[in-house]
């Protein structure tokens with residue numbers, strides 16, 4: 001099945017977006033355009049002046065008549081050179097600013113995308129958009145865009161001037177246009193695969209060479225020199241042949257463009273000859289028209305050759321503008337507090353739109369209550385937790401807090417401690433401050449103390465300034481979870497949805513974490529996915545799930561007495577606890593729990609604020 005990807009803007013939408021960006025910067029756009037036009041105008045002055053020179057020489061003009069024209073040519077060349085340089089600089093600067101703005105807006109939108117959308121689209125798609133696509137546009141902006149824009153302006157001004165001299169000369173020059181287009185149509189479909197094949201062949205040749213040199217001892221030991229040399233020779237020959245054919249393709253293309261150039265020039269000269277004979281235009285004017293056309297040959301070839309790069313950049317732009325069309329989460333709903341009920345009413349859900357994962361799930365977590373979800377692996381507990389936290393939207397039914405859909409609540413109303421906790425790279429204190437940016441050192445230590453993490457945190461080499469996360473001090477899984485819980489304390493949300501895998505911390509670690517979680521949840525409304533039954537026992541109410549449905553619910557004592565699936569789970573749990581056997585997960589089919597030693601954080605676990613930009617840091 002192909003994944004539905006993030007949207008891609010249509011060419012019209014991309015153009016409209018670009019137009020809006022240019023209009024939003026009237027000063028920079030106007031200046032860039034004026035300098036570009038000045039550069040193009042001064043570029044045609046020498047050709048026009050040479051035409052004038054021809055007429056003056058023909059009329060027998062002396063030095064007095066010729067020197068001023070020569071001075072104009074020199075002045076135009078100097079001004080033109082300066083204006084061209086400045087124009088390229090301005091185009092690059094304007095392009096870079098628009099691109100930076102686009103990248104920021106794409107990232108901002110991406111960080112606010114509902115997780116379900118990201119999951120469907122595949123994170124790789126998003127990463128390639130903000131990475132490879134931005135680079136493609138960046139390259140185009142700095143390398144080809146200035147020359148392309150100057151070429152287009154020059155072509156427009158030159159054609160305008162030729163038509164100004166005599167429209168028939170303009171028409172004659174325009175016969176080259178369809179030939180250029182034909183050349184482009186012939187070249188482009190062949191160029192992309194040819195260049196791709198060349199890149200592959202060159203990469204294979206390098207690979208062959210690197211492999212042989214890296215394994216040189218083995219090559220010598222087994223007398224494999226001839227075989228490896230033959231491999232390198234074959235790879236080199238392949239790369240050479242492909243490069244030759246690519247070059248041949250390019251020269252044939254240039255040949256076609258030259259043919260178009262000469263056809264246009266020939267047409268101007270023939271029409272010019274007839275017009276001069278008629279006495280409609282002067283010889284100088286025809287010379288100017290021919291020179292103007294000739295002046296365009298270089299820029300037009302450049303336009304043709306870089307056309308595919310511009311197309312690439314256009315495709316990348318469409319992919320980036322497409323992200324802006326997605327509907328980021330808008331969380332403008334009213335406020336909700338821990339005095340409100342968290343309610344799931346008739347919730348059904350499917351990840352793929354076909355297989356039901358939840359069926360008609362209804363539950364209520366009263367203010368200040370702790371409700372535990374238990375059930376076997378795949379029963380749907382994490383899905384319920386994600387819906388309750390507003391990370392996923394239910395297919396049917398609704399999830400509300402105080403009557404407001406949870407997906408519309410302002411960020412930070414509901415905190416989700418998910419199974420994927422992330423330790424952000426940086427000082428430990430900063431990691432905690434993600435939850436409360438202006439937290440004082442006292443608040444940080446109080447939060448750590450509340451979740452039983454203060455002792456080890458202060459024992460780190462630099463205390464709260466110790467750099468943790470990727471490239472820094474490695475925290476254990478249990479420490480990372482404690483950090484996530486300390487962030488909950490600092491965040492102080494109305495509701496907490498807890499889905500951390502305590503069992504993975506080992507039994508001793510799990511008990512500490514349970515203590516830490518209980519402490520962090522004190523006084524809050526909480527929905528807890530209980531991976532260990534001790535978490536369920538401590539809850540006010542327990543909900544037992546199986547195959548996406550609620551099969552039992554009630555307080556621990558009632559459920560044990562009811563002799564249903566919870567009672568069986570409890571019996572198995574207590575038997576294991578008595579014999580000391582592992583595993584001791586509620587979702588016992590999940591396989592053995594990790595041993596009691598705390599391993600370094602394998603992946604990530606972190607507190608996720610629904611709708612906050614931090615959500616997208618999750619991997």
Ligand SMILES: Nc1ncnc2c1ncn2[C@@H]1O[C@H](COP(=O)(O)OP(=O)(O)OP(=O)(O)O)[C@@H](O)[C@H]1O
Pocket residue numbers: 119351352357375376377378379380381382383384587590
């Ligand atoms: N992102 C996803 N895409 C598709 N299917 C999914 C996804 N996440 C979960 N599922 C499927 O949905 C069902 C419920 O999964 P869920 O994770 O909610 O169960 P769970 O009770 O929390 O299990 P566990 O205790 O192992 O976390 C399972 O069949 C699972 O394979």
